[in-house]
Amino acid sequence: MSESYPAYWEADIVLRDGGTARIRPIVPDDADRLVAFYQRVSDQSKYYRFFAPYPRLSAKDVRHFTHHDFVDRVGLAALVNDQFIATVRYDRIDASGRPSGSGTEAEVAFLVQDAHQGRGLASALLEHIAATARERGIRRFVAEVLPENRKMAKVFTEAGYTQQRSFTDGVLHFEFDLAPTEESLAVMRAREHRAEARSMQRLLAPRSVAVIGAGRNPVGVGRTLLRNLLAGGFTGPLYAINPAAADPATGLRELDGVPVHASIADVADPVDLAVVAVPAEQVPDVVADCGAAGVRGLVVITAGYAETGLDGRARQRELVRQARAAGMRVLGPNAFGVINTDPEVRLDASLSPQLPRRGPLGIFTQSGAIGAALLEAAHRRGLGISAFASVGNRADVSGNDLLQFFEEDEATGVALLYLESFGNPRKFSRLARRVAARKPLVVVKGGRDTRSIPAGHAAAITRIADSTVDTLFEQAGVIRVDTITELYDAADLLAHQPLPAGPRIAIVGNSDSLGLLTHDVALGIGLRPLLPHDLTTSATPDDFRRGLRAAIDRPDSDAVVAVVIPPIGAGGFPSFPGSGLISRTNPSPLAVTPPLDLGPLAAALRDSADRARRAAKPLIIVHLALPALVDQVNTPSGDSPSDPAAGGAGNRVGVPGVGAAAAPSPGGSAGDSPSDASVGGTAGVGVPSGATSPAPTPGGSAAAGEGVADGRAPGAGSAAASDSGGSAAAPSDAGGARAAGAGMPQGSAGDSPSEAGVGGTADGGAGDVPGVVFGGTAEGRVPGYPRPERAVRALAHATRYAQWRARSAEPRTIPEFEDVAAQQARVIVAEALGRGRDAVLDAATVARLLACYGVHVEAGAQDDADARQPHDGVFVDTTVSASVDPAVGAILSFGLAGVASELLGDVAHRLIPATEPEAASLIREIKAAPLLFGWRGSEPVDTAALEQLLLRVSQLVDDLPEVASLTMEPVRVGRKGLAVLAADVRLARLPARTDLGPRALA
Secondary structure, three states: OOOOOHHHHHHHEOOOOOEEEEEEEEOOHHHHHHHHHHHHOOOHHHHHHHHOOOOOOOOHHHHHHHHHOOOEEEEEEEEEEEEEEEEEEEEOOOOOOOOOOOOOOOEEEEEEHHHHHHOOOHHHHHHHHHHHHOOOOOOOEEEEEOOOOOOHHHHHHHOOEEEEEEEEEEEEEEEEOOOOOOHHHHHHHHHHHHHHHHHHHHHHHHOOEEEEEEOOOOOOOHHHHHHHHHHHHHOEEEEEEEEEHHHHHOOOEEEEEEEEEHHHHHHOOOOOOOOOOHHHHHHHHHHHHHHHHHHOEEEEEOOOHHHHOHHHHHHHHHOOOOOOHOOOOOEEEOEEEEEEOOOOOOOEEEEEOOOEEEEEEEEEEEEHHHHHHHHHHHOOOOOOEEEEOOOOOOOOOOHHHHHHHHHHOOOOOOEEEEEEEOOOOOHHHHHHHHHOOOOOOEEEOOOOOOOOOOOOOOOOOOOOOOHHHHHHHOOOOOOEOOOOHHHHHHHHHHOOOOOOOOOOEEEEEEHHHHHHHHHHHHHHHHHHEEEEEEEOOOHHHHHHHHHHHHHHHOOOOEEEEEOOOOOOOOOOOOOOOOOOOOOOOOHHHHHOOOOOHHHHHHHHHHHHHHHHHHHOOOOOEEEEEOHHHHHHHHHHOOOOOHHHOOOOOOOOOOOOOOOOOOOOOOOOHHOOHHOOOOOOOOOOOOOOOOOOOOOOOOOOOEEOOOOOOOOOOOOOOOOOOOOOOOOOOOOOOOEEEOEEEOOOOOOOHHHOOOOOOOOOOOOOOOOOOOOOOOOHHOOOOOOOOHHHHHHHHHHHHHHHHHHHHHOOOOOOOOOOOOOOOOOHHHHHHHHHHHOOOOEEEOOOHHHHHHOOOOOOOOOOOOOHHHHHHHHHOOOEEEEEEEEOOOOOOEEEEEEOOHHHHHHHOEEEEEEEOOOOHHHHHHHHHHHOOHHOHHHHHHHOHHHHHHHHHHHHHHHHHHHHOOOOEEEEEEEEEEEEOOOEEEEEEEOOOOOOOOOOOOOOOO
């Protein structure tokens, strides 16, 4: 039996060390590759594979190992630079161990080239060969391993499959079922996490960098990138690449003190990262040269790809294919670049002219313009970042990859994401839930109203309402905001203050009116504010100290808001910034008063913040026209750091080509800056042009603004042309199992995610500090807000996140029902899809499928009115459904039956798989929920049975990813029990790769 070549088995994978390889079926044309590969394998690995000396393959062997029917005999190879580096194969056998065309067992064998052992190849190949075997009806693998081949034996034992081991005639015999288990899935996810985090480490912490496309033009994109790397103080070697260096007549030997080479092949030492800024038509040659030179990763600033149309999209696909085949990840194209403020790296491989200050915020953005605005806004507010990536068209590296890095990065306390599309939404939901359990994840999602995606992004458009996306984000612990201002309002609080233990807010200040405004806003947003404590407008610093101490010490307060206005009647009142009470041209001599001394009040607020931190309660400031006060609270007298990487303000960060602007202090009204604009619609969020005044540091000292000469490339990552024409040593992996050189999972602490969250405990209790606290201005930083609604909104985000995090610390148990016949259900699905890519099941097949999961459909109930009536007359008709949306994954939905619920949008949603608490909250979330629990004296219905039904549907959709949609309506719920009166199911064959299959890059 044979089938045509299964192209959908092909996949790009990330290996343990962060490099990439391509897995594909072996075909007859691979004969020369197989022979060359076998010659590079050591004699010991060959012995492990064949249990005897086997120096070379015969012609018969080569034919046998390259000719497959893709059903009973399958071979897969892993390739880098179009050369085999590992192989795996299975042969179907019968009960006696002989080749068979109908058995459900297969013998499996591996071989990994010695130079690539230790990279996790055997583990990845095992996942892929197991998936292909399951697809072909094979349920069990058998393998024989020599006892001395401990590495290969460990691959099998640590894979997580249900297995049996025996020792006979000097050989270890393994048998393991291929059905995924909870343990095997956990092992696969952990390996994926380690590999993808390390692939980002290679991009963000390179040991050396080459800028390809750097030339003499001082405002050219390549030269600008080189200058930014130098200005940032990159700690490793830098190289400039320009073909003009090949001509001695040009005299091009160095640029800005950096040596220039005609090609990256001319660089004697290894290059980890190449930043590409050449015209799009030159990029393929550059990528080929980088692959041959062993470059580990690419940042492609060049534009002219998918954002330009179909031809550009084809160029973009080829760029990714070419780079991955050579073992490299690609950030871009059309990218703004990457930044890492780690003092040991100091990487500014971006179009930002200044390395930002060091801090706890990790930033990912798809838009270059928004990326520039995010950097500018962080600088204006005095906030530091740990790492930044603006990926442009997101052809390869995506938000999912950066999430893996941020989770592992100890310097990142809060992850901030601007997203326009999801490459793998199901994976994003899974990763977001895991990351948010350790550190806050704040997201601005573009396209809220249009649900569109930018040109150049290959992603599906969501079909569900945006309010549903909000609900699903909330379930995964994601904090969704609307603007850059709100993003940083929340991030400032989350990174520098304890999480509130609850929604109770104490308000203390010297303005009764501002206190009441804060109280009303908090009440309207769902918090529980206490009555404000008015200190009166004549309050002294000691009054603030005493009032705030009492508020902090109250057992019924979870957070404290200090409300501050300029003290009326005090000397200097008329001259506070922006008062406008006195003419600036001819001030009256009687009105001139000494400036207001904010030092004592700042000291009182700083002392109160220290007390609040010890009590594990956040303290924030709401002020009117007192940005300097917040500056002094956060920069004690005498502290004025100037090194950006060490926490100082440094020079202005923003869009290249724009002169420095007067930057408001961190406590100022960021809402009055361009960053206050909503980023959901326009990309016109940026930096004001034309201003040249210095930007004050948080301590009030001015640092000279440093812009870039006019004519420089735009900051949105659109470099269409140029002026040119560290990872750890990989552990030993394995040998073979009738198969040599297989990859072995590593158990060292360095290979596994750290158990505790950054800056807090692993359980994420409500009182811990989720962010990383740095020295200087960040230590004990107190967020200041110029408007009550901004402060309260940030507190509400922190409160809800703290409550979610407390719940997430509890074990998330997915119920499993003993009466489920999952295997029988898979057979039904396979039979239904045997004739096409999708199928709508008839009523009888739907009933059989649901019965496998303990759900009984009342036969003929739709046509029999009497059968539909409960005997006692007490019932509520509901609807239960599940669907797979391309933007968020599998969704479980619940509402009351009828058009009213649909028309009014009274439907609740949860991500699949759902837990028991999630199912319980699902039916209580809809506005019509009182009808289920006894409204106006009516009898309550059996909600426990309804919860069980929801959980069974959740398990069915989770077990059977081919179920594209399932609807049960009406589901009649009575006082005792329920009846499913009608159900519809639509199946769709799985796409080539999904998040439920073996590890693979999208």
